[in-house]
Amino acid sequence: MTNYLYYPGCSMEGSGRSYRESLEGICEPLGITFEEINDWNCCGATEYVSLSTTPAYAMIARNLAIAAGEKKGTEPLVAACSACYLNLAKTDHYMGQQPALNARINDALGAGGLHYDPGTIKVRHLLEVILNDVGLDKVKAAVKKPLTGLKVAPYLGCMVPRPDVDGAYTNHEQPNDLDRLLRALGADVVDYPLKTECCGGHMTQVAPKVGLELIRRLVAEAEKREAVMMVTVCPMCQINIDAYQGEMNAMFHTHYKMPIVFFTQLMAVAFGVEPGKAGVGREYTNAKKTLVQALKAAPELTLAAAGVAPAARKPRPDKRALPMPRMADSEVEE
């Protein structure tokens, strides 16, 4: 069992609850444990940094200071929400880059009896930890119910592959990380070129026209690519595309019904967790039916794919029964 320090972030206890629930279901099969840091506070999302610089970064740094105090070995701090991950990673990075910012933040932290030296904590995103530390072989080995035939659009969103302050991604616009993970679960991953486009973040709250148009593009593309659901790594993306799809449909006179789930939910389900226990069904556009259908259809196909049992071949229909167009005899002679 490898242990990681863990920063859940506020939405994991609210709108992103199914992310947390499903995360619980995948730790054991993957051989990892997450230890939530004590009394962590909100990272301020993209709001505080738009309002005031030093307090915004000091608030984020309080979490880094707490994590540094709790770390026993070299455990990194893992965040699952993209915005939390980026805020924590950026704060560590900029404190190291800007001595003046570092001094101000530590002066402020001192007022609460805390201190943080940049570089002490390595901040990482959950997806990257699963891919690089756990590895796809282990993921594949844990799959009990492959998601064969489930056509999914891998939607990574922006803040995980970009700006990538630690250089964890080789490709910032079309990375295939999420694709590879979902494929390891047996899913049929569609080509989704908008995979790192923005969901609009808080735009649904502050400039709805802009936000809803971004959501429309993402959902329309997923539908065009014949995905039956989108898969995300971020609670903000999830709530935007899920909860605002209705308002978006009303605005553009469309009728999309595209479910969106967290990648951990699909992992848990593939590992044999009952969908409801993995938080499936908490979406607005319910993903349960689609998922259950895919699971029902899956077993025989995968036994065949694994080489355990040969795929039962459909008997070839009698040639004479085929309604094939035939060339007229006269044409053949000519």
Place this chain on the structure above:
Amino acid sequence: MVVAQVSSPEVADAGARFLAEVGAKTAGVSRLEMCIQCGSCGGSCPSADAMDHTPRGLFALIRAGERDEVLHSNTPWMCLSCYHCVVRCPQDILITDVMYALKVIAEEEHTYPNNVAPDFAGVFVGQARRFGRSWEMGLTARHYLRHYILRLPRMTPMALGLFRHGRIGLLPHQIHQKKQLQAILRRADELERAR
């Protein structure tokens, strides 16, 4: 339209001063003075349509010392923080963080083009400072009542749906060491004011 022309020494001075001010306000090392006006940022920006100046255009205005025009622009407020421009900028300029810095200055001087986004940030941050956690229910309810009364009829069933699915709590979560957090933030406020 304002065309940036760095011609007279006064303009050059005002430009240099404003450039330095924005650079100092940016959290990381902005490198804004290295902008070569290539336009990759505007060309990559999914929000460019909604902006009154593209990021490139805005940076030209900064260099020209057009402080007023820049601080009244909606561009930073339409920025989605998607970092497309940042990974494409040939000069490694921290464009997104520059946008944050411009919002911070506009907040301080109340020059933002409209108050919806600043209000949202203000309420979000106020709750986070008070409880140590953000509070989706309180934030959304207050924000819609204040700014989007007309969206409320559609939003109410949505909020109820979130509630039914166990995805939104009526009461905020709170941290234990609120006093410690608030002491840190008060000191941070002082330091920010003293810059």
